[in-house]
Amino acid sequence: MLDLLAQTGLNAVYAASYISLIAVGLVLIFGVMGVINFAHGELYMAGAYSVVLFYSDFELPFMIAVAAGLLFVGCLGLLMERTLFRPLKDNPLGGLVASIGFLMIMQALASMGFGVRMEHIPPVTQHVIEFSERVRLPMARLFVIIAAVVLLSALWIFLKKTRFGWALRAAAQDPEAAALQGISINQTARIAMFIGAGLAGIAGALTAPLVSVNPHMGHSVIVTAFIVIIVGGVGSLEGAVIASVVYAIVHTFVTTFFDGVIADITGLSLMLLVLIVKPTGLFGSADRA
Amino acid sequence: MLLEMKDVSVSYGKVSAVRNLSLNVPEGGIVTIIGGNGAGKTSTLRAMSGMVPLVGGEILFRGERIDGLTSDKIVAKGIAHVPEGRRIFPDMTVEENLRTGAFLRRDNDAVENDLESVFTRFPRLKERRRQMAKTMSGGEQQMLAIGRALMSAPKLLLMDEPSMGLAPVIVEEIAVIIEEINAQGLSVVLVEQNAELALELADHAYVLETGNLALEGPADELHGNEHVRAAYLGI
Numbered sequence: 001m002l003d004l005l006a007q008t009g010l011n012a013v014y015a016a017s018y019i020s021l022i023a024v025g026l027v028l029i030f031g032v033m034g035v036i037n038f039a040h041g042e043l044y045m046a047g048a049y050s051v052v053l054f055y056s057d058f059e060l061p062f063m064i065a066v067a068a069g070l071l072f073v074g075c076l077g078l079l080m081e082r083t084l085f086r087p088l089k090d091n092p093l094g095g096l097v098a099s100i101g102f103l104m105i106m107q108a109l110a111s112m113g114f115g116v117r118m119e120h121i122p123p124v125t126q127h128v129i130e131f132s133e134r135v136r137l138p139m140a141r142l143f144v145i146i147a148a149v150v151l152l153s154a155l156w157i158f159l160k161k162t163r164f165g166w167a168l169r170a171a172a173q174d175p176e177a178a179a180l181q182g183i184s185i186n187q188t189a190r191i192a193m194f195i196g197a198g199l200a201g202i203a204g205a206l207t208a209p210l211v212s213v214n215p216h217m218g219h220s221v222i223v224t225a226f227i228v229i230i231v232g233g234v235g236s237l238e239g240a241v242i243a244s245v246v247y248a249i250v251h252t253f254v255t256t257f258f259d260g261v262i263a264d265i266t267g268l269s270l271m272l273l274v275l276i277v278k279p280t281g282l283f284g285s286a287d288r289a
Numbered sequence: 290m291l292l293e294m295k296d297v298s299v300s301y302g303k304v305s306a307v308r309n310l311s312l313n314v315p316e317g318g319i320v321t322i323i324g325g326n327g328a329g330k331t332s333t334l335r336a337m338s339g340m341v342p343l344v345g346g347e348i349l350f351r352g353e354r355i356d357g358l359t360s361d362k363i364v365a366k367g368i369a370h371v372p373e374g375r376r377i378f379p380d381m382t383v384e385e386n387l388r389t390g391a392f393l394r395r396d397n398d399a400v401e402n403d404l405e406s407v408f409t410r411f412p413r414l415k416e417r418r419r420q421m422a423k424t425m426s427g428g429e430q431q432m433l434a435i436g437r438a439l440m441s442a443p444k445l446l447l448m449d450e451p452s453m454g455l456a457p458v459i460v461e462e463i464a465v466i467i468e469e470i471n472a473q474g475l476s477v478v479l480v481e482q483n484a485e486l487a488l489e490l491a492d493h494a495y496v497l498e499t500g501n502l503a504l505e506g507p508a509d510e511l512h513g514n515e516h517v518r519a520a521y522l523g524i
Contacts, residue, residue, distance in 0.1 A: 163392065170378050170389050177376035180338060182364035182393035182441060 003134040008256045009249075014141045016248035017148035021203040022221055023228040023240040024152060025196035031172035031235050032192035035085050035095030040225060041218025042106035043197045047073045047204025048213045049110055052119045055208075062124045066205040073201025077193040085193070086186065103218070110215035119213040144206045151199060152241060159237070168192060172235070227271045233284025243282060246270075290349075291316045291445055291476050292337065292368075297346035297356075299332045306332035308500045309346070314445065319467070319477040321491035321508065323484045328497040330480040331373055334447050337478070338370040339363045350445070365393050369443035373450050373480075375434040379423035383414050386422050386433055390440030399442070407436040410466065428459035435466065439475075446470065449480045464490060488512040 026040045037043075050069030054060045060068075080102060088094030127139040159165040170178040171188040179185055211217065228247050232239030247267060254263035274281060292314040299307040307329040314320045322330045335341045337348060339360040348356040355363055360370075369390075378386050387407060391400045408415035411432045417425060422433060431451055438446055448467070452460045460483070467490055471477050481487035488494055488508045496504040496511070504517065511517050 166381070166385060166389055167392060169381060173378045173380055174376055176340060176360075177372060177378065178389075179340075179360035180364060180370045180372060180376075181389050181437065182361045183389075184359070184361045 003132060004256070006131065006135045008253055010135065010137050010141075011256070012245075012249045012252035014137075014145055015252050016245040017145045018203045018207050019224055019228060019248055020152065020241045020244035021148050021199045023225045023232070023244050024155065024237055025199035026225050027229050027232075027235065027237055027240045028168075028192050028199075029196040030229075031237070032168055033081070033085055033095070033189050034175075035099070037080075037196070038096060038099040038222065039080070039103040039106060039218075040099075040196075040200055041220075041222030042103045043073050043076060043200035043218075044204035044221050045110060045213075045215065045218040046076060046106065047201035048208040048211070048217060049114060049119075049204075050201070051205045051208035052114065052121060052213055055124075056119070056121050062209075066202060069205030070198045070202045073204070074194040074198035076201075077197025078190060080197070081189050081193040086189065107215045107218075114215070116215055121209045121213065124209050138210075140209055144203075144210075147202065147206055151202065155195065155199075155237075164188075164191060224267070227267055230271050230281055231274045233281025236281065236283035239281060239283030290314065291318075291351060292478075293349045294333070294337070295347050295349070297333070297336055297348060298344045299329070299336050299341050300344045301332075301341070306341075306500055307336065307497075310495075310497075310502055311346075312495055312502075312505075314476055314478055315493075317471075317474060317476055318493060319471050319479060319491045321479045321481060321487040321494045322497060323481055323487050323494060324497035324503070325482070327499065329500040330497055331449055332500075333497070334370070334449050334478065334480050337363075337447055338368055340370075361393075364441055364443075367442075367444035368447060369438035369441045369445070370447040371434045371438045371449060371451060373453070375427075375430045377422045377430050377433050377437065379421070381422055382419050383422055383425070383433060384418040386437050387414070387440050390437035391442075394440075394442065400440070403440055403442060407439055410469070411436055428455050428462070431455060431459075431463060432466075435463075435470075439470070443475065445476045445478065447478045447480075450482060451479070452481060452483045452486055460486065 022040065022044055026037060029035060029037050047069040050072050051065045054065035054068050055062050084098040084102060085095045088098055123140070125139045129137045129139065129142065131137070159169055167178065167183045168188050168191060170181065171183055171185060175185050224247070228243045229240050231247065232243030247270070250270060251263045251267050254266045290313050294310060294312040297307060297310045298305065310333060322333055324330055332341060336343055339358050343356050347354055350366055350368060355366060378389065381389070387404060391403070394400050413429055414433060414436055417429070422430065425433065435451070451463050455463065464486060467477060467479065479487055479491060488511055491508040494506065494508045494511050495502060504511070
């Protein structure tokens with residue numbers, strides 16, 4: 001029983017890691033640009049397909065394929081900012097509707113380029129860390145956990161300690177007042193979009209060998225990410241991370257001890273409960289909602 | 290002239306806010322724009338710092354056209370704006386707010402000096418430098434907003450209703466600060482509903498009425514004129 005608890009705990013840490021990478025990017029984009037990016041799951045999918053292309057097809061080293069995924073998806077983010085979100089800035093729902101369109105285009109492009117079947121990706125490493133006979137952590141999962149800790153710490157330091165990090169936070173709190181301090185709103189939007197998309201891309205790239213890669217894989221991810229950012233408080237980065245951990249623990253344990261459907265129901269119920277008790281989310285404040 | 294507005298008009302959609310306004314700000318002066326609600330005072334100020342586009346006219350700062358530039362470019366030219374309602378960054382500390390005001394500056398030593406002089410001018414900001422800005426009182430937030438604007442080392446300071454919502458004793462404090470800042474050579478454009486206060490501080494005044502210039506002149510003349518007081522200032 002103790003073994004099962006420990007194993008499920010490890011699974012939860014892994015799930016929390018990739019969910020928080022995705023959710024934090026989504027929150028960052030919303031905070032700085034005020035756009036709900038429905039295509040965020042497709043950015044994750046694009047990251048996974050970067051690994052399919054560069055690692056499985058071109059047989060480049062895995063880490064290079066991951067770096068390529070980060071860059072490629074980050075640039076996709078820049079493209080979205082320039083062609084969709086900036087021209088539609090004055091329309092409150094414009095960005096959201098355009099991102100739904102972009103989502104469909106991305107899915108169609110992935111289907112045309114790679115087909116709709118699940119991709120097989122050769123395992124990167126077969127190595128497994130064995131804590132005991134029944135408590136095991138595959139190396140590939142450990143990569144994801146390490147990447148999440150490193151990247152989210154780096155993001156935190158960037159936001160708290162650097163000039164552009166401050167600019168991003170200022171723009172998220174009050175874009176007009178930020179512009180009055182000499183902060184370019186288009187520039188902060190570009191930075192937020194590159195980082196937010198890049199995090200989704202790297203999450204997709206790192207998990208690609210562990211999940212089923214297909215053109216519609218972004219769907220379940222975006223639903224989870226939305227639950228997490230609503231629970232955490234829309235606009236709160238800390239809230240997104242903490243809610244990712246809470247959600248991952250609840251979801252993983254319920255899946256293990258009951259089943260996946262009940263886990264999904266529990267996750268959504270958790271969101272409803274938070275919305276009833278604290279409509280701004282656990283860490284959200286009323287003026288951001 | 291430090292800043293010249295020539296024939297400026299501002300609209301929000303079909304609603305006209307300012308019509309054909311010409312206005313001058315001399316180097317080293319305090320110019321005030323007064324008038325009632327909806328007179329176009331804030332719109333005039335927002336036009337100066339590129340927060341609303343002009344539908345007509347032009348704005349020159351030190352002889353150079355600045356209309357059509359975005360707000361961040363105008364700050365770089367040397368115009369700082371203390372917006373209506375203070376608009377400090379609530380979830381940043383006092384010190385972070387102040388340093389954000391110096392976002393464009395590369396002269397790090399001078400920035401540190403300016404930070405110290407803001408702290409000397411506003412000792413309460415120094416006491417609370419690590420505190421979140423949202424936890425401060427209205428008067429302290431106004432001081433933070435002024436301090437933040439000073440951190441950009443501007444040539445011209447635009448202030449929108451600095452007395453709004455503050456207790457009379459704090460308003461007095463703010464008035465003294467505006468005079469001190471101006472005495473050190475910074476030019477000021479002051480938008481105020483509190484006409485009495487504005488006319489005491491300013492050298493020259495513009496009175497707006499529903500988007501049109503109703504009257505302009507030296508502040509003390511307007512202040513002494515009974516007709517003006519009754520008709521335009523309500524004091």
